[in-house]
Amino acid sequence: MSIKIAIAGYGNLGKGVECAVKQNADTELFGIFTRRNPVDVKTVFPESKVYKIDDILNYKNDIDVLVICGGSATDLPVQTPELAKNFNVVDSFDTHANIPSHFANVDAKAKESGKIAMISVGWDPGLFSLNRLYAEAVLPDGKDYTFWGKGVSQGHSDAIRRIDGVVDARQYTIPVDEALNAVRSGANPELSTRDKHIRECFVVAADGANKAEIEDKIKTMPNYFADYNTIVRFISKEELDRDHSGIPHGGFVIRCGKTGANAQNTHIIEYSLKLDSNPEFTASVLVAYARAAYRMNLEGISGCKTVYDVAPVYLSPKSPEELRAHSL
Amino acid sequence: MSIKIAIAGYGNLGKGVECAVKQNADTELFGIFTRRNPVDVKTVFPESKVYKIDDILNYKNDIDVLVICGGSATDLPVQTPELAKNFNVVDSFDTHANIPSHFANVDAKAKESGKIAMISVGWDPGLFSLNRLYAEAVLPDGKDYTFWGKGVSQGHSDAIRRIDGVVDARQYTIPVDEALNAVRSGANPELSTRDKHIRECFVVAADGANKAEIEDKIKTMPNYFADYNTIVRFISKEELDRDHSGIPHGGFVIRCGKTGANAQNTHIIEYSLKLDSNPEFTASVLVAYARAAYRMNLEGISGCKTVYDVAPVYLSPKSPEELRAHSL
Numbered sequence: 001m002s003i004k005i006a007i008a009g010y011g012n013l014g015k016g017v018e019c020a021v022k023q024n025a026d027t028e029l030f031g032i033f034t035r036r037n038p039v040d041v042k043t044v045f046p047e048s049k050v051y052k053i054d055d056i057l058n059y060k061n062d063i064d065v066l067v068i069c070g071g072s073a074t075d076l077p078v079q080t081p082e083l084a085k086n087f088n089v090v091d092s093f094d095t096h097a098n099i100p101s102h103f104a105n106v107d108a109k110a111k112e113s114g115k116i117a118m119i120s121v122g123w124d125p126g127l128f129s130l131n132r133l134y135a136e137a138v139l140p141d142g143k144d145y146t147f148w149g150k151g152v153s154q155g156h157s158d159a160i161r162r163i164d165g166v167v168d169a170r171q172y173t174i175p176v177d178e179a180l181n182a183v184r185s186g187a188n189p190e191l192s193t194r195d196k197h198i199r200e201c202f203v204v205a206a207d208g209a210n211k212a213e214i215e216d217k218i219k220t221m222p223n224y225f226a227d228y229n230t231i232v233r234f235i236s237k238e239e240l241d242r243d244h245s246g247i248p249h250g251g252f253v254i255r256c257g258k259t260g261a262n263a264q265n266t267h268i269i270e271y272s273l274k275l276d277s278n279p280e281f282t283a284s285v286l287v288a289y290a291r292a293a294y295r296m297n298l299e300g301i302s303g304c305k306t307v308y309d310v311a312p313v314y315l316s317p318k319s320p321e322e323l324r325a326h327s328l
Numbered sequence: 329m330s331i332k333i334a335i336a337g338y339g340n341l342g343k344g345v346e347c348a349v350k351q352n353a354d355t356e357l358f359g360i361f362t363r364r365n366p367v368d369v370k371t372v373f374p375e376s377k378v379y380k381i382d383d384i385l386n387y388k389n390d391i392d393v394l395v396i397c398g399g400s401a402t403d404l405p406v407q408t409p410e411l412a413k414n415f416n417v418v419d420s421f422d423t424h425a426n427i428p429s430h431f432a433n434v435d436a437k438a439k440e441s442g443k444i445a446m447i448s449v450g451w452d453p454g455l456f457s458l459n460r461l462y463a464e465a466v467l468p469d470g471k472d473y474t475f476w477g478k479g480v481s482q483g484h485s486d487a488i489r490r491i492d493g494v495v496d497a498r499q500y501t502i503p504v505d506e507a508l509n510a511v512r513s514g515a516n517p518e519l520s521t522r523d524k525h526i527r528e529c530f531v532v533a534a535d536g537a538n539k540a541e542i543e544d545k546i547k548t549m550p551n552y553f554a555d556y557n558t559i560v561r562f563i564s565k566e567e568l569d570r571d572h573s574g575i576p577h578g579g580f581v582i583r584c585g586k587t588g589a590n591a592q593n594t595h596i597i598e599y600s601l602k603l604d605s606n607p608e609f610t611a612s613v614l615v616a617y618a619r620a621a622y623r624m625n626l627e628g629i630s631g632c633k634t635v636y637d638v639a640p641v642y643l644s645p646k647s648p649e650e651l652r653a654h655s656l
Binding site for chain 2: 016019020023024025044045096099100103120125127129130131132133134136137138139140141259260261265266267268269270271272273274275276277280281283284285288291306307308309310311312313315316317320321323324325327328
């Protein structure tokens, strides 16, 4: 019997979940729940059913796990605790600083309902967090580094679009090769924000806009760009649409640590992702953790969980016996 | 209160555990148990206590976790089930084909005693296995590749030493760059054994030995070398001792998978290790899993476990709250 998964919220991430559910033999899509009028929603696959989010409680007994695909700023802090009252849920809450309070809110509701609520699932937080934990546990005398990119930062692209005279923009975060190589050398360098990443901006300016002024506003924008080496390139709307319509991302988690009686031996652990589609990859991680949430809840486990709380065996569709015989 | 760890078997791996226990603030060494006469054993740290393995049951209540550092061929199949009758144990059993039977033997004993027995811990099996599982669970439509090296293969070095006229030898397993790059390109190539790894052998021949014959015997040796491109280099004993006395190792686990309605997006997950000392790194993994074994057993969990069964949170000395706030 396959695991019935529903999607709450249908943007790029929700579409990615729709695709990922189809790739897994042991999951099937119950349906998509949206705030929009269901007849207006065009799904990736024509057979996918669409429901109004307000009706979701009618399907309480038909859904094994609900994957919540809202945004971290305003949707998830409300939706995840609310929906955990009635469903096993998985979200991709990624505002690192607010994870403890989100955890506490969600945990209270999920413990009351006896459901599992898996939060902050994806690749950072998510797979990158796992790699930070594993590497630090194994090499306590060391230092870890996380680099992001090359990839599109939606938040930084939006910040550029809010500048007067900007029609559209796309911002890439790019790790600095020299910094990556210094880390890989085992030198455990001290790296500033500016040392680690470059920000490259492709900007479409309105006709007659003052490009020098736009460039200056970008490069001096606090928090977003002021602390970085920022490259601004003005291009046409056609070029932006043709060359920069994808949503690639990725990055690196690297830990360098020492062992031995005199810390004389150096070890480097490196994990990297190179992703053509950030939302589709994140969605694929969500579906693997939806499988885990379902199985853990069947065993009577409830409450809020993160990737740290999930034994890897729950993520694989294969049996423990098969995994031990063929993957270990 | 720190976790009291004992070591059974004192070769390179046992010495690595002795060092790793010292690096972790929450673990302390109870002692080393050996088949040798304790007074003949020179420990890494002078304060480490050495006991006879035959006396180990006298210390049953003083040891939280016993790390068994014997060999997979003959020691661990006997020692791990036997010691699991009285101790939480961790081993690095690495004969992949025999893991299911080792698991069954150990599980029976550990369930009877109510102890945890963590088997096949290290980096392969171990951290590499974890990465194979995570990557496959996230990208089911894909293929994974494991490469080993550059590093010393003890088994292959030993095989060369058994040839007539060979005084000493050291064999390095080296991944083939072209194969690594083909995998990283996302092409999911079919790779033969010969395509993936080169075997480079540094050999010290006896005076007057027939080097051409030795080289031929190495290159045609079934299982060990015949299926590989093998390079043989004759060097002096002095050169071998000077340039090849380390025990480095490492490798790569790479999975390339597709997502999207038409599998149009490609993702690459790559995990790599570059290790100055294979036994010290393996020992560091063993100690992290000893921490997990201790904590899981305190919660009433017993039986045989592998890295797949251990939620990451058990591995870190940090509290779940601290991990969520600062690492996630």
